[in-house]
Amino acid sequence: xxxxxxxxxxxxxxxxxxxxxxxxxxxxxxxxxxxxxxxxxxxxxxxxxxxxxxxxxxxxxxxxxxxxxxxxxxxxxxxxxxxxxxxxxxxxxxxxxxxxxxxxxxxxxxxxxxxxxxxxxxxxxxxxxxxxxxxxxxxxxxxxxxxxxxxxxxxxxxxxxxxxxxxxxxxxxxxxxxxxxxxxxxxxxxxxxx
Amino acid sequence: xxxxxxxxxxxxxxxxxxxxxxxxxxxxxxxxxxxxxxxxxxxxxxxxxxxxxxxxxxxxxxxxxxxxxxxxxxxxxxxxxxxxxxxxxxxxxxxxxxxxxxxxxxxxxxxxxxxxxxxxxxxxxxxxxxxxxxx
Amino acid sequence: xxxxxxxxxxxxxxxxxxxxxxxxxxxxxxxxxxxxxxxxxxxxxxxxxxxxxxxxxxxxxxxxxxxxxxxxxxxxxxxxxxxxxxxxxxxxxxxxxxxxxxxxxxxxxxxxxxxxxxxxxxxxxxxxxxxxxxxxxxxxx
Amino acid sequence: xxxxxxxxxxxxxxxxxxxxxxxxxxxxxxxxxxxxxxxxxxxxxxxxxxxxxxxxxxxxxxxxxxxxxxxxxxxxxxxxxxxxxxxxxxxxxxxxxxxxxxxxxxxxxxxxxxxxxxxxxxxxxxxxxxxxxxxxxxxxxxxxxxxxxxxxxxxxxxxxxxxxxxxxxxxxxxxxxxxxxxxxxx
Numbered sequence: 001x002x003x004x005x006x007x008x009x010x011x012x013x014x015x016x017x018x019x020x021x022x023x024x025x026x027x028x029x030x031x032x033x034x035x036x037x038x039x040x041x042x043x044x045x046x047x048x049x050x051x052x053x054x055x056x057x058x059x060x061x062x063x064x065x066x067x068x069x070x071x072x073x074x075x076x077x078x079x080x081x082x083x084x085x086x087x088x089x090x091x092x093x094x095x096x097x098x099x100x101x102x103x104x105x106x107x108x109x110x111x112x113x114x115x116x117x118x119x120x121x122x123x124x125x126x127x128x129x130x131x132x133x134x135x136x137x138x139x140x141x142x143x144x145x146x147x148x149x150x151x152x153x154x155x156x157x158x159x160x161x162x163x164x165x166x167x168x169x170x171x172x173x174x175x176x177x178x179x180x181x182x183x184x185x186x187x188x189x190x191x192x193x194x
Numbered sequence: 195x196x197x198x199x200x201x202x203x204x205x206x207x208x209x210x211x212x213x214x215x216x217x218x219x220x221x222x223x224x225x226x227x228x229x230x231x232x233x234x235x236x237x238x239x240x241x242x243x244x245x246x247x248x249x250x251x252x253x254x255x256x257x258x259x260x261x262x263x264x265x266x267x268x269x270x271x272x273x274x275x276x277x278x279x280x281x282x283x284x285x286x287x288x289x290x291x292x293x294x295x296x297x298x299x300x301x302x303x304x305x306x307x308x309x310x311x312x313x314x315x316x317x318x319x320x321x322x323x324x325x326x327x328x329x
Numbered sequence: 330x331x332x333x334x335x336x337x338x339x340x341x342x343x344x345x346x347x348x349x350x351x352x353x354x355x356x357x358x359x360x361x362x363x364x365x366x367x368x369x370x371x372x373x374x375x376x377x378x379x380x381x382x383x384x385x386x387x388x389x390x391x392x393x394x395x396x397x398x399x400x401x402x403x404x405x406x407x408x409x410x411x412x413x414x415x416x417x418x419x420x421x422x423x424x425x426x427x428x429x430x431x432x433x434x435x436x437x438x439x440x441x442x443x444x445x446x447x448x449x450x451x452x453x454x455x456x457x458x459x460x461x462x463x464x465x466x467x468x469x470x
Numbered sequence: 471x472x473x474x475x476x477x478x479x480x481x482x483x484x485x486x487x488x489x490x491x492x493x494x495x496x497x498x499x500x501x502x503x504x505x506x507x508x509x510x511x512x513x514x515x516x517x518x519x520x521x522x523x524x525x526x527x528x529x530x531x532x533x534x535x536x537x538x539x540x541x542x543x544x545x546x547x548x549x550x551x552x553x554x555x556x557x558x559x560x561x562x563x564x565x566x567x568x569x570x571x572x573x574x575x576x577x578x579x580x581x582x583x584x585x586x587x588x589x590x591x592x593x594x595x596x597x598x599x600x601x602x603x604x605x606x607x608x609x610x611x612x613x614x615x616x617x618x619x620x621x622x623x624x625x626x627x628x629x630x631x632x633x634x635x636x637x638x639x640x641x642x643x644x645x646x647x648x649x650x651x652x653x654x655x656x
Contacts, residue, residue, distance in 0.1 A: 071269030304499025
């Protein structure tokens with residue numbers, strides 16, 4: 001059998017160079033995989049809140065890895081130490097790598113000091129998903145909320161992160177807003193660092 | 195080549211996940227214990243320092259007799275700490291940066307739990323090789 | 330002038346999983362639409378046996394004096410058929426577009442269970458747009 | 471309307487919407503991690519991954535047919551060729567080749583040049599029996615079953631277990647004729 005399909009061989013995985021992040025797969029491949037992730041988790045839970053939590057947990061571990069990879073590869077080994085820095089890292093660097101574009105908007109919450117919102121008219125993971133009415137406010141974007149929390153938590157900015165559908169007038173489809181509510185310690189440190 | 199050098203990796207919540215005596219001097223068991231104790235003592239200095247700079251390499255942050263503590267903090271606040279007697283800052287920085295690349299690859303393994311002990315033997319061999327090369 | 334009267338989608342065992350009518354002509358209530366679906370499923374299958382040519386894949390076009398019926402069956406057995414005004418053009422192309430919308434907004438929806446009736450909001454939205462866009466093409470004829 | 475000529479995998483891959491492979495790899499890693507926590511038994515995880523692949527395959531086949539204009543495959547040989555040449559490229563952007571045909575053309579191997587499911591995976595001692603990419607075998611089995619081909623898909627070579635390539639064996643068990651059983655027997 002000639003060496004068909006001989007993959008560049010490395011004696012061990014650590015010899016392999018880090019990927020440049022240029023390789024692609026079809027959106028369909030991701031959509032089918034994500035749909036299966038949701039369906040599998042539906043069989044493991046008995047209410048919607050649990051389903052959202054499980055999707056978030058799945059995303060959390062992705063976030064922790066994305067932070068280290070992107071700060072090392074795309075950010076030249078620089079760490080984010082300020083709140084606006086980490087938020088713009090998520091809103092642009094993370095979004096561009098994972099979803100191919102910068103997020104539509106990053107806003108500070110109006111009512112609360114510790115709230116920020118990243119919104120997306122068409123969140124990639126929700127592109128083909130129609131959430132049944134009887135699932136209320138459930139949003140598969142919980143997976144993305146988990147990724148964001150994973151990035152923020154690992155970077156030292158613990159927060160509660162949730163995904164919400166927000167209707168937009170004149171639009172049939174609501175946009176998805178990722179609501180980030182930072183922990184008290186983050187705001188105190190920000191104040192201290194001045 | 196540093197005669198005495200002790201390298202540890204500490205997770206974000208201060209749990210050691212990797213240790214290696216990488217100095218050229220003969221290894222003495224009690225020395226390793228002492229080295230790790232010194233490094234742990236320096237942790238709280240690291241905690242505050244890390245927020246004052248966006249750099250990962252924090253250089254020398256503490257001293258113990260003729261031994262110096264150099265630290266490197268990754269984006270996820272995993273800390274590489276080196277107790278050494280050599281003065282070769284550039285060598286130490288390169289050592290940390292190359293270990294960082296290895297650490298990212300370990301972390302990208304979905305079957306590795308972030309913050310748990312690094313048990314990959316390949317990782318250990320490569321770290322010791324890097325130490326011989328740079329320290 | 331409602332060029333397209335109605336659209337049916339049948340699963341591979343003949344069950345109706347989607348029915349939509351466009352305007353009053355040829356409107357069916359739910360029982361009738363179910364009956365039409367299984368009737369068509371059997372006719373489509375029998376036609377393969379009757380056909381003199383081997384490897385025939387069943388009726389693709391049924392022309393009657395008051396309507397045409399264009400049918401597309403995927404290799405997986407799902408049938409899409411549209412009832413429209415006689416002589417309407419582009420129906421094969423429209424059915425192909427609907428098939429692709431089905432693969433996107435139905436099969437990639439985690440809340441859709443295979444072979445069951447389609448209740449996917451995104452499918453309806455995109456279908457309406459596809460039919461409208463196509464109707465413009467028809468009117469522009 | 472003359473059936474359009476089947477499009478090459480490259481042509482389709484270039485024309486469809488694509489995402490960064492890292493999102494795909496990291497999401498798949500999250501799935502495997504979830505299964506390992508939920509099921510603990512590595513053999514159970516292998517089964518569940520295959521089942522999840524099957525669930526994807528029975529849905530993905532329609533997109534494959536819709537986008538590739540593939541008309542009915544003459545025989546299993548052509549089918550395997552189309553899966554390798556068109557299917558893997560169209561969805562995963564990787565080339566695959568078909569080899570090792572048996573005498574009567576009902577069993578072959580599909581060998582992957584690259585595998586976007588895997589980036590820096592190293593099987594720890596606790597996961598030695600794991601077939602990390604087992605979702606792929608399920609996808610092929612599910613997809614073929616929807617076009618009336620019952621198959622058995624197993625791993626022959628797996629880089630994560632020390633082999634030099636990823637090789638799947640696809641064995642045709644039964645070609646299920648799907649004439650409509652209109653004799654009222656059911």
